[in-house]
Amino acid sequence: MSSPTVIVSMARTPIAKFCGSFQSLTAPELGSIAIRGALDKLEGSDLSVDEAYLGNVISAGIGQAPARQREANNFSRDPPNICINTKQAIMGANLPTSTICTTINKVCASGMKATMVASQSISLDPSRVLISGGFESMSNAPHYLPKSRNPYKLGNSTVLDGVIHDGLWDVYKNQHMGMCGEKCAVDYGISREEQDEYAIGSYTRAQSAMRGGKFEDEIVSVSIPQRKGANPTIVSTDEEISGDGKILDKIPTLRPAFQTDGSGTITAGNASSLNDGASALVLMSEEKARSLDITPLARILGFGDAEQSPEDFTTAPSLAIPKALQNASNTMTLNDVDYHEINEAFSVVSLANIKILDLDPTTVNVFGGAVALGHPIGSSGARIIATLISVLKDRDGTVGCASICNGGGGASAIVIERLH
DSSP states (O other), X not given: OOOOEEEEEEEEOOOEETTSTTXXXXXXXXXXXXXXXXXXXXXXXXXXXXXXEEEOSOOTTXXXXXXOOSSTTOOXXXXXXXXXXXXXXXXXTTOOTTSEEXXXXXXXXXXXXXXXXXXXHHHHOTTOXXXXXXXXXXXXXXXXXXXXXXXXXXXXXXXXXXXXXXXXXXXXXXXEHHHHHHHHHHHTTOOHHHHHHHHHHHHHHHHHHHHTTTXXXXXXXXXXOOGGGOOOEEEOSOGGXXXXXXXXXXXXXXXXXXXXXXXXXXXXXXXXXXXXXXXXXXXXXXXXXXXXXXXXXXXXXXXXXXXXXXXXXXXXXXXXXXXXXXXXXXXXXXXXXXXEEEOOSBHHHHXXXXXXXXXXXXXXXXXXXXXXXXXXXXXXXXXXXXXHHHHHHHTTOOEEEEEEEETTTEEEEEEEEXXX
Protein backbone atom coordinates (compact mmCIF):
# COMPACT_ATOMS: atom_id res chain seq x y z
CA MET A 1 0.00 0.00 0.00
CA SER A 2 1.43 3.38 -1.00
CA SER A 3 2.11 6.07 1.58
CA PRO A 4 -0.80 8.56 1.83
CA THR A 5 -0.42 12.00 0.29
CA VAL A 6 -0.11 14.89 2.73
CA ILE A 7 -0.34 18.65 2.38
CA VAL A 8 2.73 20.18 3.98
CA SER A 9 2.28 23.85 3.09
CA MET A 10 -0.31 26.21 1.64
CA ALA A 11 -0.49 29.79 0.52
CA ARG A 12 -2.79 32.03 -1.43
CA THR A 13 -2.79 35.60 -2.53
CA PRO A 14 -5.49 37.89 -1.24
CA ILE A 15 -8.49 37.84 -3.57
CA ALA A 16 -8.74 41.11 -5.48
CA LYS A 17 -11.77 42.72 -7.04
CA PHE A 18 -12.39 42.63 -10.78
CA CYS A 19 -10.19 45.35 -12.29
CA GLY A 20 -8.98 46.07 -8.76
CA SER A 21 -5.55 45.98 -7.14
CA PHE A 22 -4.21 43.07 -9.22
CA GLN A 23 -5.19 44.31 -12.67
CA SER A 24 -1.53 45.03 -13.50
CA LEU A 25 -0.55 41.41 -12.71
CA THR A 26 -1.05 38.44 -15.01
CA ALA A 27 -2.51 35.16 -13.86
CA PRO A 28 0.89 33.36 -13.92
CA GLU A 29 2.44 36.19 -11.91
CA LEU A 30 -0.18 35.68 -9.23
CA GLY A 31 0.48 31.94 -9.41
CA SER A 32 4.21 32.51 -8.89
CA ILE A 33 3.53 34.56 -5.76
CA ALA A 34 1.34 31.85 -4.23
CA ILE A 35 3.84 29.09 -5.10
CA ARG A 36 6.77 31.03 -3.67
CA GLY A 37 4.72 31.80 -0.55
CA ALA A 38 3.96 28.13 0.05
CA LEU A 39 7.58 27.08 -0.50
CA ASP A 40 9.00 29.85 1.69
CA LYS A 41 7.09 28.38 4.63
CA LEU A 42 9.26 25.28 4.23
CA GLU A 43 12.50 27.20 4.16
CA GLY A 44 15.32 25.12 5.60
CA SER A 45 13.90 21.85 4.29
CA ASP A 46 15.95 19.94 1.76
CA LEU A 47 13.14 20.22 -0.75
CA SER A 48 13.17 19.77 -4.52
CA VAL A 49 9.90 20.17 -6.44
CA ASP A 50 9.48 17.57 -9.19
CA GLU A 51 6.20 18.50 -10.81
CA ALA A 52 3.30 20.98 -10.73
CA TYR A 53 -0.38 20.80 -11.66
CA LEU A 54 -2.07 24.19 -11.65
CA GLY A 55 -5.60 25.17 -12.59
CA ASN A 56 -6.39 27.99 -14.98
CA VAL A 57 -9.62 28.59 -16.90
CA ILE A 58 -9.30 31.66 -19.11
CA SER A 59 -5.92 31.01 -20.68
CA ALA A 60 -6.39 33.11 -23.81
CA GLY A 61 -3.75 35.81 -24.08
CA ILE A 62 -1.50 34.73 -21.22
CA GLY A 63 0.92 32.85 -23.43
CA GLN A 64 2.28 29.36 -23.87
CA ALA A 65 2.62 26.91 -20.96
CA PRO A 66 1.08 29.19 -18.31
CA ALA A 67 2.10 26.91 -15.47
CA ARG A 68 5.77 28.03 -16.06
CA GLN A 69 7.00 31.84 -16.14
CA ARG A 70 10.32 33.51 -15.82
CA GLU A 71 11.83 35.23 -12.78
CA ALA A 72 9.31 36.34 -10.17
CA ASN A 73 8.68 40.09 -10.09
CA ASN A 74 10.67 40.47 -13.32
CA PHE A 75 8.10 39.77 -16.02
CA SER A 76 8.25 41.22 -19.50
CA ARG A 77 5.85 44.07 -20.17
CA ASP A 78 6.24 43.87 -23.95
CA PRO A 79 3.46 43.39 -24.88
CA PRO A 80 1.77 44.45 -21.61
CA ASN A 81 0.14 41.79 -19.45
CA ILE A 82 1.06 38.95 -21.82
CA CYS A 83 3.24 36.16 -20.50
CA ILE A 84 4.19 32.68 -21.43
CA ASN A 85 0.73 29.57 -17.64
CA THR A 86 1.81 26.49 -15.21
CA LYS A 87 5.39 26.63 -16.61
CA GLN A 88 5.31 30.44 -16.42
CA ALA A 89 4.14 30.37 -12.83
CA ILE A 90 6.72 27.75 -11.82
CA MET A 91 9.62 29.63 -13.38
CA GLY A 92 8.35 32.86 -11.90
CA ALA A 93 8.67 31.20 -8.50
CA ASN A 94 12.34 30.56 -9.33
CA LEU A 95 11.99 26.80 -9.62
CA PRO A 96 14.27 24.96 -12.07
CA THR A 97 13.40 24.52 -15.73
CA SER A 98 13.38 20.76 -15.16
CA THR A 99 10.15 21.04 -13.14
CA ILE A 100 7.39 19.19 -15.01
CA CYS A 101 4.36 21.42 -15.51
CA THR A 102 0.73 20.80 -16.50
CA THR A 103 -2.17 23.24 -16.62
CA ILE A 104 -5.61 21.87 -15.68
CA ASN A 105 -8.91 23.32 -16.91
CA LYS A 106 -11.98 21.84 -15.18
CA VAL A 107 -13.63 25.25 -15.04
CA CYS A 108 -14.30 26.25 -11.41
CA ALA A 109 -13.01 22.90 -10.11
CA SER A 110 -9.62 23.31 -11.81
CA GLY A 111 -7.59 23.99 -8.66
CA MET A 112 -9.14 21.04 -6.84
CA LYS A 113 -8.74 18.68 -9.78
CA ALA A 114 -5.09 19.76 -10.02
CA THR A 115 -4.67 18.67 -6.40
CA MET A 116 -6.38 15.35 -7.05
CA VAL A 117 -4.15 14.60 -10.06
CA ALA A 118 -1.06 15.62 -8.08
CA SER A 119 -2.05 13.21 -5.31
CA GLN A 120 -2.49 10.42 -7.87
CA SER A 121 0.98 11.14 -9.24
CA ILE A 122 2.48 10.83 -5.76
CA SER A 123 0.76 7.47 -5.29
CA LEU A 124 2.77 6.22 -8.28
CA ASP A 125 6.07 7.50 -6.88
CA PRO A 126 6.06 8.42 -3.15
CA SER A 127 9.51 9.99 -3.41
CA ARG A 128 8.27 12.97 -5.45
CA VAL A 129 7.26 16.47 -4.32
CA LEU A 130 4.47 18.26 -6.17
CA ILE A 131 2.84 21.68 -6.29
CA SER A 132 -0.89 21.99 -6.92
CA GLY A 133 -3.24 24.94 -6.98
CA GLY A 134 -4.50 27.44 -9.49
CA PHE A 135 -4.54 31.02 -10.66
CA GLU A 136 -6.83 33.42 -12.49
CA SER A 137 -6.77 37.02 -13.62
CA MET A 138 -10.30 37.71 -14.75
CA SER A 139 -9.33 41.38 -15.04
CA ASN A 140 -6.89 40.56 -17.84
CA ALA A 141 -9.07 38.15 -19.78
CA PRO A 142 -9.21 39.47 -23.35
CA HIS A 143 -12.11 40.11 -25.66
CA TYR A 144 -12.35 37.92 -28.78
CA LEU A 145 -13.10 38.85 -32.37
CA PRO A 146 -14.51 35.64 -33.89
CA LYS A 147 -13.98 34.87 -37.56
CA SER A 148 -11.41 37.66 -37.83
CA ARG A 149 -9.10 35.35 -39.79
CA ASN A 150 -11.69 35.34 -42.57
CA PRO A 151 -12.10 38.74 -44.22
CA TYR A 152 -15.24 40.60 -43.23
CA LYS A 153 -17.01 41.53 -46.45
CA LEU A 154 -19.87 43.67 -45.12
CA GLY A 155 -21.65 44.54 -41.89
CA ASN A 156 -20.87 44.65 -38.19
CA SER A 157 -18.74 42.25 -36.21
CA THR A 158 -19.22 41.01 -32.65
CA VAL A 159 -16.67 41.17 -29.85
CA LEU A 160 -16.98 38.42 -27.22
CA ASP A 161 -16.01 38.88 -23.57
CA GLY A 162 -13.54 36.12 -22.71
CA VAL A 163 -14.64 36.05 -19.06
CA ILE A 164 -18.23 35.27 -19.99
CA HIS A 165 -17.56 33.18 -23.10
CA ASP A 166 -14.96 30.80 -21.60
CA GLY A 167 -15.70 31.12 -17.88
CA LEU A 168 -19.38 31.78 -17.22
CA TRP A 169 -21.42 30.62 -20.21
CA ASP A 170 -23.50 27.42 -20.44
CA VAL A 171 -22.82 26.44 -24.06
CA TYR A 172 -25.35 23.61 -23.96
CA LYS A 173 -28.37 25.89 -23.63
CA ASN A 174 -26.60 29.06 -24.74
CA GLN A 175 -27.25 30.90 -21.50
CA HIS A 176 -25.39 32.45 -18.60
CA MET A 177 -24.68 29.98 -15.82
CA GLY A 178 -26.71 32.25 -13.57
CA MET A 179 -29.80 30.88 -15.32
CA CYS A 180 -28.79 27.42 -14.11
CA GLY A 181 -28.75 28.90 -10.63
CA GLU A 182 -32.27 30.19 -11.17
CA LYS A 183 -33.37 26.67 -12.17
CA CYS A 184 -31.80 25.32 -8.98
CA ALA A 185 -33.73 27.84 -6.89
CA VAL A 186 -37.00 26.72 -8.49
CA ASP A 187 -36.19 23.00 -8.29
CA TYR A 188 -35.42 23.16 -4.57
CA GLY A 189 -37.84 25.88 -3.52
CA ILE A 190 -35.17 28.34 -2.39
CA SER A 191 -36.44 31.91 -2.22
CA ARG A 192 -34.74 35.21 -2.93
CA GLU A 193 -34.98 36.03 0.76
CA GLU A 194 -33.20 32.80 1.75
CA GLN A 195 -30.42 33.51 -0.73
CA ASP A 196 -29.99 37.07 0.50
CA GLU A 197 -29.93 35.91 4.11
CA TYR A 198 -27.29 33.33 3.24
CA ALA A 199 -25.18 35.92 1.40
CA ILE A 200 -25.31 38.32 4.33
CA GLY A 201 -24.21 35.48 6.60
CA SER A 202 -21.32 34.65 4.26
CA TYR A 203 -20.12 38.27 4.32
CA THR A 204 -20.52 38.50 8.07
CA ARG A 205 -18.56 35.29 8.70
CA ALA A 206 -15.82 36.25 6.26
CA GLN A 207 -15.38 39.71 7.74
CA SER A 208 -15.30 38.26 11.25
CA ALA A 209 -12.68 35.71 10.14
CA MET A 210 -10.57 38.45 8.57
CA ARG A 211 -10.71 40.62 11.69
CA GLY A 212 -9.86 37.60 13.82
CA GLY A 213 -6.79 36.75 11.75
CA LYS A 214 -8.24 33.40 10.66
CA PHE A 215 -6.77 33.68 7.14
CA GLU A 216 -3.22 34.48 8.28
CA ASP A 217 -1.99 30.91 7.70
CA GLU A 218 -3.21 31.13 4.09
CA ILE A 219 -2.55 34.61 2.78
CA VAL A 220 0.78 35.90 1.48
CA SER A 221 0.99 39.60 0.77
CA VAL A 222 1.37 40.84 -2.78
CA SER A 223 3.72 43.72 -3.60
CA ILE A 224 2.59 45.70 -6.64
CA PRO A 225 5.26 47.91 -8.26
CA GLN A 226 4.32 51.53 -8.85
CA ARG A 227 5.54 53.96 -11.49
CA LYS A 228 8.37 56.46 -11.20
CA GLY A 229 10.10 54.85 -8.26
CA ALA A 230 7.16 55.12 -5.86
CA ASN A 231 6.95 52.63 -3.03
CA PRO A 232 5.11 49.44 -4.00
CA THR A 233 1.51 48.93 -2.92
CA ILE A 234 1.15 46.03 -0.51
CA VAL A 235 -2.10 44.04 -0.63
CA SER A 236 -2.55 41.68 2.30
CA THR A 237 -6.32 41.25 2.73
CA ASP A 238 -9.21 40.09 0.55
CA GLU A 239 -10.62 43.16 -1.17
CA GLU A 240 -14.28 42.16 -1.35
CA ILE A 241 -14.60 42.07 2.45
CA SER A 242 -12.25 44.94 3.27
CA GLY A 243 -14.86 47.69 2.92
CA ASP A 244 -17.12 49.30 5.46
CA GLY A 245 -19.83 46.66 5.27
CA LYS A 246 -22.41 48.82 3.50
CA ILE A 247 -22.89 46.06 0.92
CA LEU A 248 -24.90 44.13 3.51
CA ASP A 249 -27.60 46.82 3.51
CA LYS A 250 -27.75 46.80 -0.29
CA ILE A 251 -28.08 43.05 -0.82
CA PRO A 252 -31.89 42.89 -0.37
CA THR A 253 -32.40 45.86 -2.72
CA LEU A 254 -30.42 44.59 -5.74
CA ARG A 255 -32.18 43.65 -8.95
CA PRO A 256 -32.03 40.10 -10.34
CA ALA A 257 -29.02 39.81 -12.63
CA PHE A 258 -30.05 37.02 -14.99
CA GLN A 259 -33.79 36.33 -15.02
CA THR A 260 -35.36 39.74 -15.42
CA ASP A 261 -39.03 38.87 -15.94
CA GLY A 262 -39.87 39.55 -12.32
CA SER A 263 -39.33 35.98 -11.08
CA GLY A 264 -35.54 36.10 -10.79
CA THR A 265 -33.83 35.52 -7.44
CA ILE A 266 -30.09 35.66 -8.14
CA THR A 267 -28.40 39.05 -7.87
CA ALA A 268 -24.89 40.44 -7.83
CA GLY A 269 -25.17 40.39 -4.03
CA ASN A 270 -26.07 36.74 -3.50
CA ALA A 271 -23.76 35.41 -6.22
CA SER A 272 -19.98 35.23 -6.28
CA SER A 273 -18.10 38.07 -7.94
CA LEU A 274 -15.43 38.22 -10.66
CA ASN A 275 -11.95 38.22 -9.14
CA ASP A 276 -8.20 37.80 -9.44
CA GLY A 277 -6.12 35.51 -7.25
CA ALA A 278 -4.00 32.38 -6.90
CA SER A 279 -3.45 29.52 -4.47
CA ALA A 280 -0.81 26.83 -4.03
CA LEU A 281 -0.36 23.64 -2.01
CA VAL A 282 2.81 21.61 -1.51
CA LEU A 283 2.14 17.87 -1.60
CA MET A 284 4.26 14.82 -0.86
CA SER A 285 3.86 11.35 0.56
CA GLU A 286 3.72 10.93 4.32
CA GLU A 287 6.87 8.83 4.02
CA LYS A 288 8.66 11.66 2.18
CA ALA A 289 7.58 14.20 4.79
CA ARG A 290 9.06 12.04 7.54
CA SER A 291 12.32 11.74 5.64
CA LEU A 292 12.52 15.54 5.33
CA ASP A 293 11.46 16.08 8.96
CA ILE A 294 8.45 18.13 7.80
CA THR A 295 5.27 18.20 9.88
CA PRO A 296 2.27 17.92 7.52
CA LEU A 297 -0.84 20.07 7.81
CA ALA A 298 -3.30 17.49 6.56
CA ARG A 299 -3.61 14.06 5.01
CA ILE A 300 -5.64 13.51 1.83
CA LEU A 301 -8.04 10.65 2.59
CA GLY A 302 -9.91 10.48 -0.70
CA PHE A 303 -11.55 12.39 -3.50
CA GLY A 304 -14.12 11.97 -6.25
CA ASP A 305 -15.84 13.59 -9.21
CA ALA A 306 -19.44 13.51 -10.39
CA GLU A 307 -21.32 14.63 -13.48
CA GLN A 308 -24.95 15.23 -14.39
CA SER A 309 -26.95 17.41 -16.77
CA PRO A 310 -25.02 20.65 -17.51
CA GLU A 311 -27.92 22.83 -16.36
CA ASP A 312 -27.86 21.03 -12.99
CA PHE A 313 -24.17 21.62 -12.24
CA THR A 314 -25.26 23.51 -9.12
CA THR A 315 -26.16 20.32 -7.24
CA ALA A 316 -23.34 18.10 -8.54
CA PRO A 317 -21.42 18.49 -5.23
CA SER A 318 -24.15 16.41 -3.56
CA LEU A 319 -23.07 13.55 -5.84
CA ALA A 320 -19.31 14.13 -5.61
CA ILE A 321 -19.18 14.32 -1.81
CA PRO A 322 -20.48 10.75 -1.21
CA LYS A 323 -18.04 9.47 -3.84
CA ALA A 324 -15.13 11.18 -2.09
CA LEU A 325 -16.23 9.74 1.25
CA GLN A 326 -16.51 6.25 -0.25
CA ASN A 327 -13.03 6.56 -1.74
CA ALA A 328 -11.67 7.77 1.59
CA SER A 329 -13.03 4.75 3.44
CA ASN A 330 -15.74 2.17 2.85
CA THR A 331 -17.13 3.02 6.26
CA MET A 332 -16.90 6.84 6.14
CA THR A 333 -20.18 8.77 6.13
CA LEU A 334 -21.26 12.39 6.31
CA ASN A 335 -21.44 11.99 10.09
CA ASP A 336 -17.65 11.61 10.16
CA VAL A 337 -17.10 15.05 8.58
CA ASP A 338 -16.58 17.88 11.05
CA TYR A 339 -16.63 20.78 8.57
CA HIS A 340 -17.47 21.38 4.92
CA GLU A 341 -16.36 23.92 2.36
CA ILE A 342 -18.88 24.09 -0.50
CA ASN A 343 -17.86 26.69 -3.05
CA GLU A 344 -20.41 29.46 -3.28
CA ALA A 345 -20.73 30.01 -7.02
CA PHE A 346 -24.13 31.31 -5.99
CA SER A 347 -25.75 31.30 -2.56
CA VAL A 348 -28.30 28.86 -3.94
CA VAL A 349 -25.51 26.31 -4.60
CA SER A 350 -24.60 25.96 -0.94
CA LEU A 351 -28.24 26.13 0.17
CA ALA A 352 -29.32 23.40 -2.25
CA ASN A 353 -26.48 21.02 -1.40
CA ILE A 354 -26.97 21.56 2.31
CA LYS A 355 -30.64 20.70 1.78
CA ILE A 356 -30.00 17.61 -0.36
CA LEU A 357 -27.38 16.15 2.01
CA ASP A 358 -29.15 17.36 5.17
CA LEU A 359 -26.00 19.05 6.45
CA ASP A 360 -25.77 21.19 9.57
CA PRO A 361 -25.47 24.72 8.11
CA THR A 362 -23.25 25.78 11.02
CA THR A 363 -20.55 23.39 9.77
CA VAL A 364 -20.50 24.74 6.20
CA ASN A 365 -18.27 27.62 5.05
CA VAL A 366 -17.52 28.68 8.61
CA PHE A 367 -15.26 31.55 7.46
CA GLY A 368 -17.61 32.65 4.68
CA GLY A 369 -17.30 31.68 1.06
CA ALA A 370 -16.98 32.88 -2.51
CA VAL A 371 -20.09 35.06 -2.33
CA ALA A 372 -18.17 37.22 0.14
CA LEU A 373 -14.50 36.49 -0.56
CA GLY A 374 -14.72 36.25 -4.35
CA HIS A 375 -14.24 33.53 -6.94
CA PRO A 376 -11.08 33.63 -9.13
CA ILE A 377 -12.27 30.55 -10.96
CA GLY A 378 -8.98 28.74 -11.65
CA SER A 379 -7.86 29.18 -8.03
CA SER A 380 -11.01 28.53 -5.98
CA GLY A 381 -10.82 24.73 -5.88
CA ALA A 382 -7.46 24.86 -4.11
CA ARG A 383 -8.37 27.97 -2.10
CA ILE A 384 -11.23 26.19 -0.35
CA ILE A 385 -8.90 23.32 0.59
CA ALA A 386 -6.57 25.82 2.25
CA THR A 387 -9.45 27.52 4.03
CA LEU A 388 -10.78 24.15 5.18
CA ILE A 389 -7.41 23.43 6.80
CA SER A 390 -7.64 26.82 8.56
CA VAL A 391 -11.16 26.02 9.78
CA LEU A 392 -10.16 22.58 11.08
CA LYS A 393 -7.23 24.12 12.94
CA ASP A 394 -9.28 26.95 14.40
CA ARG A 395 -12.19 24.73 15.49
CA ASP A 396 -10.03 21.76 16.52
CA GLY A 397 -11.72 19.60 13.90
CA THR A 398 -10.26 16.47 12.37
CA VAL A 399 -12.03 15.56 9.14
CA GLY A 400 -13.15 18.06 6.52
CA CYS A 401 -14.62 17.88 3.04
CA ALA A 402 -14.21 20.53 0.33
CA SER A 403 -16.39 20.44 -2.77
CA ILE A 404 -16.89 22.63 -5.80
CA CYS A 405 -19.25 22.53 -8.78
CA ASN A 406 -18.12 23.30 -12.30
CA GLY A 407 -19.71 24.29 -15.57
CA GLY A 408 -20.78 21.40 -17.77
CA GLY A 409 -22.62 19.61 -14.97
CA GLY A 410 -19.67 18.48 -12.88
CA ALA A 411 -18.23 18.73 -9.40
CA SER A 412 -15.17 17.59 -7.46
CA ALA A 413 -14.82 16.82 -3.77
CA ILE A 414 -11.88 15.98 -1.53
CA VAL A 415 -11.75 14.66 2.04
CA ILE A 416 -8.85 15.62 4.30
CA GLU A 417 -7.75 14.84 7.83
CA ARG A 418 -6.02 17.52 9.86
CA LEU A 419 -2.81 16.25 11.40
CA HIS A 420 -2.36 17.56 14.93
